[in-house]
Amino acid sequence: MINKRLLIKNLLSHNDENSFYDKKRKIDISQKEGKAKFLKHICALSNSNPKNNSYIVIGVEDEDNKIVGVDFFDDSKIQNLINAYLTNPPIVQYENIPFPHLQDDRVVGLVTIRPINQITSLRKNIWKYYGGSVFFRDGSMSMPKVFDIELKDVNSKIVAAIENHAQNNIEHTLDGVFSFLNKRQDFNPQYKVFKEYFVLCWAGQKKEIKDEFFFSRVDIELINEQVRLFYSDLDEVSIEYDDNRFKIVEYVHLGLQNSYKYYKLEETLIKFEDNANYTINTKLLFEPPEFDKKVLFHIYNSNNALLEKLKKGLSLNKNEQHDIKNLPATYLICYLNLFHEAIDKLNEAKPYLKDYSDEVYNLYKESLRILRKVKYS
Numbered sequence: 001m002i003n004k005r006l007l008i009k010n011l012l013s014h015n016d017e018n019s020f021y022d023k024k025r026k027i028d029i030s031q032k033e034g035k036a037k038f039l040k041h042i043c044a045l046s047n048s049n050p051k052n053n054s055y056i057v058i059g060v061e062d063e064d065n066k067i068v069g070v071d072f073f074d075d076s077k078i079q080n081l082i083n084a085y086l087t088n089p090p091i092v093q094y095e096n097i098p099f100p101h102l103q104d105d106r107v108v109g110l111v112t113i114r115p116i117n118q119i120t121s122l123r124k125n126i127w128k129y130y131g132g133s134v135f136f137r138d139g140s141m142s143m144p145k146v147f148d149i150e151l152k153d154v155n156s157k158i159v160a161a162i163e164n165h166a167q168n169n170i171e172h173t174l175d176g177v178f179s180f181l182n183k184r185q186d187f188n189p190q191y192k193v194f195k196e197y198f199v200l201c202w203a204g205q206k207k208e209i210k211d212e213f214f215f216s217r218v219d220i221e222l223i224n225e226q227v228r229l230f231y232s233d234l235d236e237v238s239i240e241y242d243d244n245r246f247k248i249v250e251y252v253h254l255g256l257q258n259s260y261k262y263y264k265l266e267e268t269l270i271k272f273e274d275n276a277n278y279t280i281n282t283k284l285l286f287e288p289p290e291f292d293k294k295v296l297f298h299i300y301n302s303n304n305a306l307l308e309k310l311k312k313g314l315s316l317n318k319n320e321q322h323d324i325k326n327l328p329a330t331y332l333i334c335y336l337n338l339f340h341e342a343i344d345k346l347n348e349a350k351p352y353l354k355d356y357s358d359e360v361y362n363l364y365k366e367s368l369r370i371l372r373k374v375k376y377s
Contacts, residue, residue: 001276004097004110005226007166008057012065014162019048019137020155023057026070027109029081030347030368036127039085044135044142045113046090046120050151052159058109069106071365072096072231077373085126088118096228098221100179107228117151168224173199176223187217192241194272199223200246204237214238220248222278229270229280233362236262246270249285252370254329256291256299263289266373286374288336300334300342303327307345310352324360328353328367335371343371 011021022041028034045054059070075094082089091114096107124131129144136145177199181189184203191201201223204215218237220230230237236251247269251262264285272278306320306327316324327349334342346367354361 001168001224002163002166003168003172003224003226004095004166005099006168006172007055007163008097008108008110010162010165011055011057012060012067015158018139020045020052020054020159021057022055022137022142023060023062023065025059025061025068027058029078030372032127035081035085036129039082039122039126040129040135041142042082042090042092042111042113043086043120043122043133044137046116047134047151048137049113049115049153049155049159050117051115051153052155053115053163054113056109056111056113058111059107067099067102067108069099069102070109072105072107072228073109074369074373077375085123086120087123088116088120090114090116090120095225096231097226098228104183104219105231105233107231119151168226172226173223176221176226177201180221180223184219187219191223192246194243194246194278195274195276197224197276198272198278200229200270202239204239212238214251218248230268235265235366244272246272252286252366254289254333256295256330256333261289263287265370284373286370288374289333291333291337293337296334296337296339299330300339303331303334303342304345307349307352310349310356324353324356325363328360328364332367332371336374 012023015021017023022045027038029038041056045056048054060067073094073096078094079092082092093112095110095112097110098107119134121134122129122131134145135142137143177191180201180203181191187203187205189201189203191199193199199222200220202218202220204218206213206215214236215238216236218230218232219228221228230248232250236253238249238251240247247267249267250265252265253260253262255261267283267285269281269283270278271281302323306316306323309316309320328346331342331346331349335346346364350364353364
């Protein structure tokens, strides 16, 4: 089993960007440009390295390989994006890898692209790239190719060596468990061994609501691979497990005018097998709340007026300071109730919410995360 933290260190230490490896400071697939560039790199790496795993490391400075991290990114629907836009789409996995020196909410993103030994191309137009385009790696660049294409394998030995040097062992596993227990001791850290092989650690603030137990500020890691499976400062989570599986049900708190409810968002089920394999399956449970259209129309217009004040740099009164915290979620609710322009307004608000406060910007990112899950399901 590969220790993903070691794998990232090996990639950064021994290899410049090439035909099987790329690094990025960040990616943004919420916008068309960022989505198009991400798909281009997936396509180019898949075509340039047809018989081996390819990798993209996200959260690293390009000049000096400094690990700065990115926000935890829920990858559960990223394969749907790949399938929608690429012909001969490879299997792509996005994992969140914690590093000890990073803040709790920061990780390094690791994208693994499985080999398919087929030509991958864009299925349809996106941003400035045309449907049918084929990309290959040219050094550290992903470039379109318009001539006869031949898939070549030149990386098998070096990729195998990198992955072999990143194999996990008992020392790495024990160090990972102790590190997690020490770091998360403020939120009742626990661990469990599944199938005498897999070690899962989790922590969270436990509370009881109507005879049911929920956790907030949840952090879950698969120690064998040094992969963070789940992290959230905001949402409520229920956890169930037995000797063979670990189930997480995520809830989101949504509502209008001080009337809020918890809605099931997504179920994640991790199954551990006797053959030292495991599977992670996610299922969207979310049913968007429906509200009176007249009420929503009033709130939508109020949000627009508030956004205009932010754009003009005007001061907010006390009520508006309260309303701005609800602005991302209420735009989201409007969009889910068929106010289609609301999502454009939410995207337009991004830089102003980011400048306003970290709290409001985190609420904006949470609304986008919910939208991404719903959109690609």
